[in-house]
Amino acid sequence: MKPGMIILKTAREIEIMREANLIVAAVLNCIGDMVRPGITTAALDKAAEKMIADAKAKPAFKGYRMRNNKPYPACICASVNEEVVHGIPGPRALEEGDIVGVDVGVIYKGFVGDAAMTYAVGEVSPEAARLLKVTQESLYKGIERAVGGNRLQDISAAVQEHVESNGFSVVRDFVGHGIGRTMHEPPQIPNYRGVGWNPRLEVGMTLALEPMVNQGSWRIKLLPDEWTAVTTDGMLSAHFEHSIAITNNGPVILSRP
Ligand code: MF3
Ligand code: CO
Numbered sequence: 001m002k003p004g005m006i007i008l009k010t011a012r013e014i015e016i017m018r019e020a021n022l023i024v025a026a027v028l029n030c031i032g033d034m035v036r037p038g039i040t041t042a043a044l045d046k047a048a049e050k051m052i053a054d055a056k057a058k059p060a061f062k063g064y065r066m067r068n069n070k071p072y073p074a075c076i077c078a079s080v081n082e083e084v085v086h087g088i089p090g091p092r093a094l095e096e097g098d099i100v101g102v103d104v105g106v107i108y109k110g111f112v113g114d115a116a117m118t119y120a121v122g123e124v125s126p127e128a129a130r131l132l133k134v135t136q137e138s139l140y141k142g143i144e145r146a147v148g149g150n151r152l153q154d155i156s157a158a159v160q161e162h163v164e165s166n167g168f169s170v171v172r173d174f175v176g177h178g179i180g181r182t183m184h185e186p187p188q189i190p191n192y193r194g195v196g197w198n199p200r201l202e203v204g205m206t207l208a209l210e211p212m213v214n215q216g217s218w219r220i221k222l223l224p225d226e227w228t229a230v231t232t233d234g235m236l237s238a239h240f241e242h243s244i245a246i247t248n249n250g251p252v253i254l255s256r257p
Contacts, residue, residue, distance in 0.1 A: 005185075005186050006178055006185070006199065006202075006205055007180050007185055007186075008205060009180060009204050009205075009206050009245070014204075014206065014245045014247070014252075014254070016109045017112075017113065017206055017243065017245065017254055018252075019109065020057065020107070020108035020112060020113030020254075021114075021254035022255075023052065023055045023057050024104045024105065024115045024243075024255050025256060025257045026051065027048050027051045027055075027106070028102060028115060028116075028117050028255075030048075030051055031044050031076070031102050031104075032117060035102075035119045035121055036094070036121065037093075037094055037095055037121055037122050038093055040089075040091055040093050040094075041080070041087070041100070042089045042091055045075055045076050045089035048104060049075045055108070057106040057107060057108040058106065058108075059106060060106055060107050060112050060183050061074065061075060061076070061103075062074060068226040070226045070227070074088055075104070076103060077089075077101070077103035078100055078102055079100065079102075079228070079229075079237070080092065080094065080098055080101075081098055081099060081236055082231045082235060082236060083101070083228055083237065084171055084174070084212050084220050084231060085116075085212055085239050087227075088227055095121065096121060096122035096123065097122065097123065097125065099118055099124060099128050099131070099238060100118065100121060101116060101117070101118040101237075101238060101239040102116060102117055102119065103241065104116070105183055110181055111180060112179055112183045113254065113255060114183060115208075115242055116210060116239050116240060116241035117241075118132050118135065118238040118239055120132060127215065127236075130166070131213065134162065134213065135168075135211055135238040135239070138158075138162040138163050138211045138240075139159070139209055139242060141158040141159060141162045142155040142156075142158050142191070142209045143155075143244055143251050143253065146209070146244055146250075146251040147250055147251065148202055148246055150201045152197070152198050152199050152200075152201060153190075153193045153194070154201075155201075155207075155209065156190050156191055156192055156193045157193040159209075160191060160192045160193055163191070163211065168213050168214060168215060169213070169214045169216070169217060169218035170211065170213060171214060171220055172218055174210075174229070175188045175190045175191065175210075176188070176190075176209045176211075176241070178205065178207055179206050179207065179208045179243055187199060187207075189210075191210075191213075201246055202246065204245075205245070205246045206246075207245075208241055208242070208244075209241065209244065210239060210242075211240060212237060212238070213239075214237045215231075215236040215237065216231065216235035217233050219233070220232060220237075242254070242256065243255045
């Protein structure tokens with residue numbers, strides 16, 4: 001889709017997106033409680049699959065195709081340590097000191113909900129803890145700027161400024177996105193300023209903001225599975241995502257319970 005085609009939602013549509021995102025939030029909450037040393041990422045995916053079905057929703061990621069032509073095989077992404085995003089759940093057991101990014105998407109009543117959190121597994125290093133804190137804070141800094149009349153890159157700049165002033169770097173290769181009846185709608189929402197389209201934000205826009213923040217260099221590469229993105233320097237990466245709506249009363253976080 002081209003710039004200009006941002007699909008505004010009615011209050012009723014935003015209510016449905018709120019329902020979809022509350023399912024996502026509940027799944028994330030449950031998975032967060034399960035994260036501990038010894039559990040496999042496949043077990044987390046299995047639990048998510050059941051919760052999504054019980055909520056009468058459908059997983060948004062399973063079967064999804066992106067740049068590659070290989071459908072994504074699971075309900076969640078589970079990205080451990082140097083994995084940035086799109087880690088495929090499998091037999092890997094989490095270990096004390098790991099961090100794990102969990103991304104969940106569902107389709108409910110025709111709308112998509114999408115959110116992610118990064119969890120500490122047991123006790124983590126102070127640097128890892130700081131990375132999680134700064135990344136989550138940067139998401140909230142971005143959300144604060146998601147106000148009618150601002151420009152898209154006000155969000156990008158707020159995220160980038162918080163991340164870089166804390167000595168971390170912002171991933172370039174993946175961006176946030178508009179969200180609605182499909183998971184990825186215009187506009188793309190980079191977490192760094194100065195690139196691409198910079199439309200004015202309007203009431204009725206629904207956006208998924210998702211800073212991906214690296215401890216070292218922002219550079220990433222794809223693993224041979226064609227999905228898992230990892231840092232090229234092997235250092236840690238964290239990811240937090242919320243779906244939000246821009247309303248007359250400012251930004252509303254749809255994926256926060
Ligand atoms: N939150 C991610 C996104 O918005 C998750 C996509 S995983 C995929 O792009 F498998 F569905 F691609
Ligand atoms: Co997303």
